[in-house]
Amino acid sequence: MKHLMIAAALLAATAYATPFAFAQSPIDDTPATGTLQVWIGGAEGEKLPAFLADFKAANPGLDVQVTQIPSDQFDTKLLTAIAAGTVPDLVRLYSQSQSGLLATGAFAEVPAGLVDPESFFTNTYNTTVKGGVAYGLPWDAYATIFQYRKDLADKAGLEAPKTWDELKTFAAAMKEQGVEWPISLDVGYDIYNAQGLNEYVHQNGGSFINADQTAWTINSPENVAALEYWGSLISEGFASPDGPKFLDTVPWFTSGQIVAKDNGPWLEQWLVDANGADWVKSNLATAPVPAGPDGSFSALGSGSVAVLKDAKNPDAAWKLARYLTEPATQIAWYKTFGALPAVKAAWDDPSIASNPLLDAEREALQTAVDIPQVATWPQVGTYLGQQMELVARGQASAKDVLDDVQSFAEGAGLGN
Amino acid sequence: MDKPHPVVTAVLYGLLTLGALIALLPFAWVLFGAFKTQAEIMSAPGAWLPQNFGNVSNFIALFAERMFGRYMLNSLIVSSATVVTNVLFATMAGYALAKLEFPGHKLVFACVLTAMMVPYIALFVPQFFIIVQMGLVNTLTAIVLPMAVMPIGVFIMRQFADSVPTELLEAARIDGAGEFAIFFKIFLPLVGPAMATVAIITFLNSWNYFLWPLIVAQNQDTYTLPVGLAVASQGAKSTDYGLLLAGAIVVLLPVLILFLFLQKYFVQGIAGTGIK
Numbered sequence: 001m002k003h004l005m006i007a008a009a010l011l012a013a014t015a016y017a018t019p020f021a022f023a024q025s026p027i028d029d030t031p032a033t034g035t036l037q038v039w040i041g042g043a044e045g046e047k048l049p050a051f052l053a054d055f056k057a058a059n060p061g062l063d064v065q066v067t068q069i070p071s072d073q074f075d076t077k078l079l080t081a082i083a084a085g086t087v088p089d090l091v092r093l094y095s096q097s098q099s100g101l102l103a104t105g106a107f108a109e110v111p112a113g114l115v116d117p118e119s120f121f122t123n124t125y126n127t128t129v130k131g132g133v134a135y136g137l138p139w140d141a142y143a144t145i146f147q148y149r150k151d152l153a154d155k156a157g158l159e160a161p162k163t164w165d166e167l168k169t170f171a172a173a174m175k176e177q178g179v180e181w182p183i184s185l186d187v188g189y190d191i192y193n194a195q196g197l198n199e200y201v202h203q204n205g206g207s208f209i210n211a212d213q214t215a216w217t218i219n220s221p222e223n224v225a226a227l228e229y230w231g232s233l234i235s236e237g238f239a240s241p242d243g244p245k246f247l248d249t250v251p252w253f254t255s256g257q258i259v260a261k262d263n264g265p266w267l268e269q270w271l272v273d274a275n276g277a278d279w280v281k282s283n284l285a286t287a288p289v290p291a292g293p294d295g296s297f298s299a300l301g302s303g304s305v306a307v308l309k310d311a312k313n314p315d316a317a318w319k320l321a322r323y324l325t326e327p328a329t330q331i332a333w334y335k336t337f338g339a340l341p342a343v344k345a346a347w348d349d350p351s352i353a354s355n356p357l358l359d360a361e362r363e364a365l366q367t368a369v370d371i372p373q374v375a376t377w378p379q380v381g382t383y384l385g386q387q388m389e390l391v392a393r394g395q396a397s398a399k400d401v402l403d404d405v406q407s408f409a410e411g412a413g414l415g416n
Numbered sequence: 417m418d419k420p421h422p423v424v425t426a427v428l429y430g431l432l433t434l435g436a437l438i439a440l441l442p443f444a445w446v447l448f449g450a451f452k453t454q455a456e457i458m459s460a461p462g463a464w465l466p467q468n469f470g471n472v473s474n475f476i477a478l479f480a481e482r483m484f485g486r487y488m489l490n491s492l493i494v495s496s497a498t499v500v501t502n503v504l505f506a507t508m509a510g511y512a513l514a515k516l517e518f519p520g521h522k523l524v525f526a527c528v529l530t531a532m533m534v535p536y537i538a539l540f541v542p543q544f545f546i547i548v549q550m551g552l553v554n555t556l557t558a559i560v561l562p563m564a565v566m567p568i569g570v571f572i573m574r575q576f577a578d579s580v581p582t583e584l585l586e587a588a589r590i591d592g593a594g595e596f597a598i599f600f601k602i603f604l605p606l607v608g609p610a611m612a613t614v615a616i617i618t619f620l621n622s623w624n625y626f627l628w629p630l631i632v633a634q635n636q637d638t639y640t641l642p643v644g645l646a647v648a649s650q651g652a653k654s655t656d657y658g659l660l661l662a663g664a665i666v667v668l669l670p671v672l673i674l675f676l677f678l679q680k681y682f683v684q685g686i687a688g689t690g691i692k
Contacts, residue, residue, distance in 0.1 A: 037634075042650040046482075067635045070646030073627065080631050083541050084548045088634075250458050274458035 027111050032316035033061035037088035039078065041071035044092065047337050055323050062316055075101060082106040082308075089311035090320060093136055095127040095302040095370060096195065102128070103375035103415060107135040108307045108314060114322055121365045124302045124342045127373065136304035137325045138342035140333075143298035143368035144199065145360040147267050148260035149253070150285035152177065160287035164203070164229060167290040171238035174259050181240040183233055184253075184261040187392045189246065191378065193385035195371055199262065199299045200226040202369045203292025208384075209372040216409040218384070219402035226292070227398035231391040241392040250274050262289050264301060265361050269338060286360040300368035302342065375415030383408050449661035450474055457657045474662035478648060482659070483636060484666060487644035491623060492670075494559050494640055498622040499615050501564040506614050509565070510573025511603055515585060525574065531567040537627075544631055554634035563622055569614040576610035577603070612681035616674070623671060641667050 040048060045068030052064055067088070069077055075097055081087045082104050093101065101107075110133075117125050120138050128136035146160060153159070153170075156177050161170040167183070174182035186193050194208075201207060206222030209215070217223070233239045244252040250270050252258045261267070271280045288296045305324055307317040323329055330341035331349045340361065341347060347362055371377055384405045390396035420428075449457060451466035451474070478484040512518070513525050543562050552558040580603060588598045604611075626642040633639050639647070645667055649660030 043656075045647070046650075065635060068647045070630065070643065071650060073630055073646070076627065077631055080541060080544050084544050086548055086553055086634065270458060273455050 027114055027315060027318045027322065031059040031061060032313075032319045033059070034313045034316060035063045035065065036090065036313050036316040036320060038064065038066045038090045038320070039069050039074075039088045040066060040092040041069050041074040041094075044337060044339070045069070051333065051336050052320075055320065059316070059319070064320070079104070082310075085310060087308040087310050089313050089317040090305055090307050092139070093128065093304045093306050095124075095300065095304070095373075096191075097378065098128070098136075098304070099373050099377055100375045100415075102130060102135055102373075106309055108309045108311065110134040110137060111318055114318055115325055119327075119344060120325075120342050121344060121368075123300055123368055123370060124365070127300070127302045127370050128304050128306065130373070136306035137321050138302050138304050139324055140303045140330075140339035141342040141365055141368075142264045142266075142301035142340060143361060143364035144196075144262045144264055144289060145298060145364050146260065146287045146289045147263050148285055148287070149256060149283055151283045152179070152256060152259050153285070160285065161290045162287075162296075163290055164292050168233075168236070168238065170260070171233070175237070179259055180257060181238070181243075182259050183239040184244055184249065184258040185230070185233060185239040185241075185392070186246075187234075187241045188389055190385040191381040193388050194381040195299050195385075196262065197227060197230060197384070197388060198369060198371055199289060199297055200230050200292065202297040203289070203294055204229070205292075205294035208380075209374065213372060213374055214414070216380070216406060216414075218380075218409055219399070219406040224399050224402050227388070227391055227402060229292070230388075231394075231398055234392050235394060241389070254279075262298070265340060265358065266338075268357055284357065286357050288360050288363055295367070296364075298364040298368040300365075300370045302370075303339070376409070376412040379412050380405070380409045446661050446664050449657060450665050452658055452661075454656060454658055474658040475666070477659060478663055478666060482644065482648040483639075484641075484644060484648070484663070486637065487639050487641045488666070490556060490638060491641040493556055494629070495619050495622045497556075497560045498563050499618050501560070502566055502569045502618040503611050503615050505565045506569030506573045507604070507607065507611055508599070509570045510575075510577045510607075510610075511599055513570070513574040514577035515580070515582065515603075528567045528570050528574075532571065540628075540631070543628075547632060553632060554638050555632075556638060558632045559625075559629045559638075559640065560622075562628065563618075563625070566618065566621070569618060572614055572617075573607070573610055576607055580606050609681060612678060616678060616681060619674065620671065623667075 038048070045066055049064070049066045052066075056062065056064060071094075074092075078087070078091060078101060082101075087106065115137060117134065121141055124138040124141045125134070127138065128134055148160060152174070156173050158170055158173055161167040171182040186196050198208060201223045204222045204226040206217070206220050206226055208218050208223070210217050234241050244258060249258075249261065249263070249267070251274075253261065253267075253271065254275055265286075268280060268284060271284060275283075289298050290296065305321045307314055307321065311317050324333070325343055327341070327343050327345040327349075330343045330346035331351060333339055334341055334346070334349075335351060340358075341352070347353065352358055352362075371381065387396075387401045387405055391398050391401055445464075448464060448466055451469050451471050453471065453473075456463070456467060509528075513521055513528075539562075547553055547558045547561070550558075552561070584606075585598055585602060588602045593601070624642060625640070626646070629638075629640040630643045630646075633643065636644070636647070645660070645663040648663055649656055
């Protein structure tokens with residue numbers, strides 16, 4: 001609601017502002033000068049200033065000012081700044097939440113020739129492409145992968161399941177070993193549930209939105225069947241509708257209450273934090289997510305850097321963006337912060353290539369699927385995530401739920 | 417009235433103690449968590465007590481690496497300024513609305529009531545526009561200004577001022593006191609408790625205020641404690657819970673100290689106005 005009100009005020013405010021078109025000037029290789037304002041959410045802002053030492057050394061005439069913004073309020077702050085014209089030069093965007101920001105039209109096109117789009121994972125690069133125009137450069141990339149307890153699977157003589165059917169066989173065998181809830185599904189986690197369902201939907205050849213992102217297709221037969229499969233994992237006793245909730249994942253996984261989960265690659269670090277690297281080495285394994293009739297598709301998460309149209313120093317901003325997406329910088333950032341590179345070449349570095357847990361991740365990134373990049377996705381996705389709980393608890397059929405969400409989505413429109 | 421049977425008293429006290437313990441448990445968890453390492457918090461099953469109460473690394477990190485000293489100074493400046501302006505202006509406005517006859521005073525009061533009903537988020541963008549026009553972006557003044565006189569304070573003071581006998585003020589007027597002398601020498605000493613209530617409510621509001629200070633600040637030098645806490649707790653790939661909990665203690669502490677000193681007024685203020 002808060003976002004809606006700010007967005008409404010923003011539209012009213014920008015209605016009278018004449019858009020000012022910059023001539024597209026190529027970004028040269030001379031050192032940047034002046035002041036560069038960077039807004040960045042989360043912990044990255046804590047590490048970034050020191051990380052930029054090399055960039056600063058190469059651009060001695062440039063003053064880089066990095067401001068950390070609390071991630072969950074980043075959009076609100078940036079929307080207000082866009083409305084008032086007090087924007088920074090460069091910001092960090094998240095593929096899951098950026099659609100509302102991009103819809104304001106406040107971002108500058110990526111200058112021609114700045115980078116080679118082919119050097120990024122294709123789906124990751126496309127997260128900021130609208131109408132064939134890129135408005136940001138991918139900085140890091142994540143895809144969910146099937147993560148499971150290697151030790152328990154070995155004990156039961158099981159391999160990682162490759163298909164939907166094998167997943168149930170895997171879970172049934174684990175249940176026989178005394179595991180109460182072999183598979184962990186997110187229930188009651190709103191928009192993240194919808195993002196999780198997006199995987200199953202694509203695995204079954206469906207999609208929440210049509211190919212050119214102009215109409216919702218939430219209640220297609222493929223999607224209904226995908227949600228039915230998801231629900232059957234719960235109704236057949238392989239997963240609990242009550243947990244683990246987000247933070248409980250690590251303790252449940254550690255104790256063997258759950259043995260498998262589609263999760264991002266960060267789970268490895270969480271488990272290292274809690275149980276140590278040795279525990280992870282002998283107990284954790286990863287694999288591509290089990291394939292449905294249409295193949296194995298993971299949920300994509302990506303972060304980009306983007307430059308504002310009203311940036312005071314676009315030249316320096318693009319130079320920094322280019323620097324951040326060079327393979328060497330991407331590897332260095334991975335070593336500093338643990339963020340996985342969006343640039344394909346960086347994955348050949350031994351620091352990543354030698355980690356077997358990341359093999360599945362690399363494979364998954366080739367085909368991982370993005371959420372619908374439309375401005376109303378936060379509302380639609382949240383509603384869908386909430387309604388999925390009815391299926392999880394056997395209170396409504398998949399068809400009824402998706403019909404309902406489809407009409408909700410049609411009411412909300414696309415917001416672009 | 418007869419004294420209740422000792423057994424009844426014992427049961428009542430037992431229940432109250434139990435209730436208090438349940439209410440305090442989350443706070444105890446926060447306090448203990450502040451002394452834990454990230455591994456201790458993430459491990460299963462989590463222990464209640466930290467392994468080492470001497471582990472103050474979270475607190476050291478907050479002040480040494482995360483600028484918490486600066487945030488706390490900013491918060492103190494903002495909250496003190498807000499308390500002073502609110503108490504002064506709300507008391508003056510309350511006095512005027514309750515005791516002075518002037519054209520349109522009912523309309524003014526209606527405006528105050530209306531202002532209380534507008535959700536603050538609706539005013540966000542226009543307020544920020546004004547601040548930008550005034551050239552005050554990224555200043556502490558910009559954080560204080562929209563909160564300098566809160567309608568709730570005016571409302572409380574006006575209701576309280578109503579209970580001050582008008583005869584007293586008239587007697588002073590007959591004795592030749594001017595309007596300011598009446599206000600400062602006669603009226604103010606009588607409305608101490610209400611002023612304390614306004615001061616406490618204002619302090620709590622401005623101390624905990626998050627969104628507006630975040631919007632106004634353009635770099636971390638102007639962050640207040642709640643904003644700084646939200647930023648500092650975010651670690652690589654996951655929340656740094658040790659820092660978050662230690663930060664929560666740091667944010668909570670001044671309020672707790674204030675409460676210990678002004679306990680009487682807290683209860684009076686909440687009971688008297690029905691607002692917390």
